[in-house]
Amino acid sequence: MPNMSLEKVKMPEQEPQVRNQNFKEVALGYTKEQAMEEATRCLNCKHSPCKNGCPVGVPIPEFISEVAKGNFEEAYEIITQENALPAICGRVCPQENQCEGKCVRGIRGESVGIGRLERFVADYHREHGTKKVNQIEKNGMKVAIVGSGPAGMTCAGELAKKGYDVTVFEALHKTGGVLSYGIPEFRLPKDLVQKEIDGVADLGVKFETNVVVGRSVTIDELQEEGYAAIFVGSGAGLPRFQGIPGENLNGVYAANEFLTRVNLMKGYEFPNHPTPVKISDTVCVIGAGNVAMDAARTAKRLGAKNVYIVYRRGEQEIPARAEEVHHAKEEGIIFKLLTNPVKIEGKDGWVESMECVEMELGEPDASGRRRPIEKAESNFTIETGTVIVSIGQSPNPLIRQTTPGLDTQKWGGIIVDEETMKTSKDGVYAGGDVVTGAATVILAMGAGKKAAQAIDEALKQKQCKND
Template identity: 50%
Template sequence: MKKEPVKIKERDKLSRARDFEEVVLGFSEGEALEEASRCLQCKDPKCIAGCPVGIDIKAFIGQLTKKDYDGAYATIRQKSNFPSICGRVCPAEYQCRKACVFTKKGEPFASQQAINIHFLERFIGDHGAKKGLHLKASGGSKYKGVKVAVVGSGPAGLCCAGELARQGIKVVIFEGLHKTGGVLRYGIPPFRLPRKILDSEINSLKELGVEIHLNTIIGKAKTIDELFGEGFSAIFLGLGAGIPSFLGVPGENLCNVYSANEFLTRVNLMNAHLFPVSHTPINIGRHIVVIGGGNTAMDAARVAIRLQHLAGVPPDTTICYRRTEVEMPARRLEIEHAKEEGVKFDFLVKPEEFSGDEKGFVGKMCSSRCELGEPDSSGRRRPVVIPDSHFEVDCDLAVIAVGLGANKILTSVTPQLKTDKYGDVTVDPQTMETSIKGVFAGGDIVGGEGTVIEAMGMAKKAASAILDYLDRKSKD
């Protein structure tokens, strides 16, 4: 057994910060076999419990070591719909890798010695995609003629659509934007998730007969009642969390103060970095500040520094976070990549005001220094402002990446659809059914922002419940 992990190949840190091509290159066959050989094949593999959808990690790694790549792909696909995607974006250091026997108990995230499960999943997922091993629809379905509507084409919507389509159900996805993918497309930059990988997964759904209607906002173009009136037997809501949170400080309405949602959408979805070839512009600051500590903040900062390079502006992008690096919820890999690409970090900072010029453009950010106090409800130590620690920095473009809330377009016109105090849709946790009979929900619209694989887990649970619901309905 090789004790040291196989280091994943990455592009050179200087050249990659000047384009949007994928940074992590993935394992070769030999590297994947070498890394897989490190797995101890534990009798009681804790890593499986660490996976939100329960992939049989022990089994697929065992198959990989025997070069049974098709079998490993089939094992993963029993639980995960998008191995190529999850292998690239899952926070494995907080999930399966953290549960690996090579990670010491009590560690906040996986140790470097933990098996690189996500990279092995990526290797197998890419193998399956290249060979066209996507799961096919079952023949002779009892659901012939049954239609189910899926609202939203993010990870939850795509996963639920795939689960149902493989059972022979006619699935129609309604997407509000002009492209499919939801947060996978507008939120995650292509240097983390290449569009050919995302498009491959979407095309596999189309091959199953899934129909996709773009530019259709349910709650505006159609209501839930109208969908039922059109003959849909059940509806799944994968609306996501699309309303950005802000700091609530003076000056947030100044020009060039973006939410991360808008900033990333302009670049990832609308190709603003290609303006004027694309039709969407974006301003590029000389002193960019990104506020937040999650993956979205890392994505925004890494996009920002690329925009500076492409515009010929000396790179100056700083992430400001109110706690320390240890408390950052972002993936360790994303933090490392941001540092390597030249992003600066300023910790224990609480922004308090943006100030601008006479034209209304932001020019400076005023903040206070913090120290860590007692733990809060998240288990992390609460930042406490240090008196008389105010300071000011140049800031001609700010990106606020402090979370997203529920989009209320649909819920505001559907009073019978119950929500919690945050505006998220409430569901039966066992079935994911909402307060409306035959309407199910999953992903970020249920319980707030989560990971891709967590959304997938909810969608799979909902799909199973929808099948049960359809079976009961057919007997009535």
């Protein structure tokens, strides 16, 4: 009989006032007993609505059924048929909007903790599982992947399983893309990311770091080198700014620069690692998405006494995951909602304060959210020495500027056929944030998987014609 408890088994966590002073993982993970108990809440619905909510199509009821029986390795085998990065997805996927959002148990009470169970299974396998020896017959065709983030990694893994000789070109000195530079250690430990990447490398995928495609080598040059197909998964790393006075002062960071300094370049271990990150007692983070929450919570851990999330809309419009907002509030982050910065002021080139205005919400705009309207004569000032701007990112222009025949959106995203992820340039595919703008890890993985399928079909077809 299913366990009919209306609430999920509680996830063990570090206490808020302890964790906001360290970079260790916030959520500690289920024990075997907790995982099995949570798994018994699954009704094993025949129509599996949860699976339809998963962008990579994990057989969710099937893996949960194995967890309930204590067959954790069998559960891992089921998950990894469709998802090469389960430890990552279990931690950072917005399950509440995807698989768990479709869960029948969520109609009355809380949905089954699918993400928590996926994380448990992946962690259990990492600690207790045996490494598989992959024997894959090569088909003699080369494919290039641009970017080693979730889209590129997924596409690479899928194609390697099908026998392709896959090389991933990464611009930075470390692989992982946003998983390595963008998501903080306390949400996604970097040794875990490396182990997932090692799993893809074990399939025969080769990685070349410090290769900036569009500068070190162009897409056309890769084609000339004999790559039968190219997948562009280079992400969206170009920050947006508001265009207000003072954004060029010292002490103003783009959120991705700030997080890269801390995560990838280990700024939180300065001076043991030579990357200084200047933080004042008061920090203002402009924006309220997941990246803004990561930046605010990171600033708190670096020693800031007062950290503000400054957001021009209200509580209901916050785009970050509810869990991230909840954790931020628990850790002492202050939310200044219905507030918009209009000017950053400084002295001797350094930030000293930020002038803001109060806002109120009007009618919904094109995005469906209520449009913020400035309140007359409501200006006020926040004394601060650090401002972190987190209002969105777009793709780096290098690839589109150096690739003739590649059609892009006005804002820089690569245009693709949504069924195949094929671009306007023959043999070139793209997916993830470079197509959609900044989105989620799992959506990028879904795009990488879809592209791998399309590449395989196209190259097999081409081979048949040549034969």
